[in-house]
Amino acid sequence: MFFPFKFARSLFSNAVLCAALTAATIAQGDERMIEDFNGRPAERWEFISDQVMGGVSTGQVTLRHENGQTVLHLTGSVSTANNGGFIQARLKLPARLPETAQGLELKIKGNGQTYYIHARTGGTILPWNFYQAPFDAAPEWATLRIPFQRFEAQGMLLRDALAPDAIKSVAVVAFGRDHVADISVARIGFY
Numbered sequence: 573m574f575f576p577f578k579f580a581r582s583l584f585s586n587a588v589l590c591a592a593l594t595a596a597t598i599a600q601g602d603e604r605m606i607e608d609f610n611g612r613p614a615e616r617w618e619f620i621s622d623q624v625m626g627g628v629s630t631g632q633v634t635l636r637h638e639n640g641q642t643v644l645h646l647t648g649s650v651s652t653a654n655n656g657g658f659i660q661a662r663l664k665l666p667a668r669l670p671e672t673a674q675g676l677e678l679k680i681k682g683n684g685q686t687y688y689i690h691a692r693t694g695g696t697i698l699p700w701n702f703y704q705a706p707f708d709a710a711p712e713w714a715t716l717r718i719p720f721q722r723f724e725a726q727g728m729l730l731r732d733a734l735a736p737d738a739i740k741s742v743a744v745v746a747f748g749r750d751h752v753a754d755i756s757v758a759r760i761g762f763y
Contacts, residue, residue, distance in 0.1 A: 607760045609642040620660050627656020644757045650746045662743035673736035673762040675719035682709025682755035688745040693738040701727035703734040709755045
């Protein structure tokens with residue numbers, strides 16, 4: 573079968589990129605790691621608020637050092653006024669998770685509030701479509717395991733169950749009620 577050079581070069585580049593990402597993950601010592609905030613995490617994470625659809629919540633994502641490690645810090649004020657109610661830090665996954673993955677593992681601490689992890693797939697086309705699982709963020713660092721079975725589809729026309737190998741992005745989210753958000757994340761992986 574003949575492939576134009578440009579297409580073949582693209583396939584080769586993608587294969588090299590995938591191999592480099594896999595090698596980088598394994599070199600970090602844990603092939604189940606999604607994000608440990610090494611390298612250039614500011615280039616991988618984005619802040620999104622309900623202001624994109626007319627809401628009035630405010631916040632920010634910063635990266636800071638704590639105990640010799642870089643951590644993500646999501647802070648802000650969540651307001652349900654004007655049909656709003658969220659702030660989030662989102663990460664596009666560099667590679668798909670294996671279909672055998674059972675859930676996400678997060679090392680977090682916060683201000684005692686309930687937060688959410690959101691997952692988006694190829695089927696979550698509309699902004700208000702996502703899969704969501706709640707968790708509590710205590711003031712001390714803790715490692716939480718959130719099984720994919722706990723994720724609930726939000727929005728119409730989504731499959732009931734979240735398929736791990738379909739996840740394209742994950743987000744740490746302050747959502748759904750008026751409150752002050754203050755959560756730190758040191759690591760995200762899967763199990």
